[in-house]
Amino acid sequence: MPSGIRHPNPGELMTDPTSPRHTVLRDRHEALGASFTDFGGWLMPVRYTSDLAEHHAVRTAAGLFDISHMAEIEVRGADAARFLDYAVSGRMSALAVDQAKYTLLLDPSGGIVDDLIVYRAADDAYLVVANAGNRDAAVAALTERARDFDVVVDDCTDHIALIAVQGPRSQEIVEATAQITALSQPLSDLRYYRRGHAEFAAADGTRVPIHLARTGYTGEDGFELFIRASLAGELWDALLAAGEPLGLVPAGLAARDTLRLEAGMPLYGHELGLDILPAQAGLGRTVAVDKDDFVGKAALETVVAGDAPVLVGLVSEGRRAGRAGYPVRHGDQTVGEVSSGALSPTLGHPIALAFVPPALAAEGTELAIDVRGTAIPATVTALPFYRRKK
């Protein structure tokens, strides 16, 4: 196993056999008083106490997220690099071992099947992290595309748990977690979109490998920790115990959504979908158009920029936020639609992502969001809405 993370007993699955599914951390979430919501077929904590408090904790100290619903797919074999160059939009062969890249899984027409983070695990092995709700589609697309390559595509979602520590104090918290030992390098040397290796000392004395990636979905510094599912609860407890004195709180999907929105990060099903081309979502840079061939290339080469709507950021005054699906107006005309919106907890005013015609996408353009019959003025602004201080 290149990852070394997966549990040695393949019969030990991380979830209840019931549907929708809970992660292995269900008992922790329930004990912490979480409310749950269905997300991508999983019942996930939406909040523990207050979405706003959890949001602010991530911006000022740190939050602990269970993101075990995310799919992990291993790609192994002599052709792994060449295969991924063909199967996804970016150039995965250019990654160094333990480097990560944000990339897109496109369909032949150039639409977005999913957005992924791909880690290079070895010369001939990668770990692909996909969205929970797109797990089946991503596994199916990769498997189908692998036919002519010497690779194995292996869905190991049920064996791997993923826990994120996000916020300015994340590094201190991971360093303060005594059960995390044998770090491959000091965390201060671990760069963004790189991963390190360590061991987790379980209560029974065993030591298991874990991966720590400097990645996240909040716009803050932070880590995503991969561990075999059977020890996720112990890792969760260890991080929380070490982190609580430093301000760490468990945080749910509600905070995760406002955090990623402030950071201008897309969410599949809102800013990304099969009917949205990468350039429309502002993700043209993730497509390595100079690669020999990859799924979606031919279609994207024939696309004329034209009038297809493009993603912009909108800011408003006051407190009334546009929400997904609300019309965007220019004068009397409906010109677009909000894909995500909220009252920004950090900035204190409404923010939204919306698709509008390219002619109305320039920074400073004055538009309006139809908030249940009231036109709320909204100005096109550069993304992200929020950028952390380095």
Place this chain on the structure above:
Amino acid sequence: MTDLDSIKYTAEHEWVDFDPASGVATIGITDYAADQLGDVVYVDLPAAGTAVTAGDVCGEIESTKSVGELYAPVTGEVVEINDTVVDDPSLVNSDAFGAGWLMKVRAEASAVDALLDRAAYQSLTGGDA
């Protein structure tokens, strides 16, 4: 502190505290509703002087994650709205039955009497209202 057993409730998760002497009903949303919404960040209430009709939407309550409609529990004239909660909507979460009240409506006692009592409301929400 409002006596939760002495006030009335609706299936739309409002509470109604009627003062027979003045004929004015103080209206808010229950802590159950506030918990379901999440952190309330905006409330839109009818202006004082507005006539509201029982069962009709008369305002909105927005949380970070969702928008809830406020239904008028009784028919009557809005005599006061809670400006403090407009300025600080988090009061709806922190003190749903107290400082988080939303509006006062002049109403008929018989209309208030016909609303749900606490036991009936709790049976709708699984008992933790």
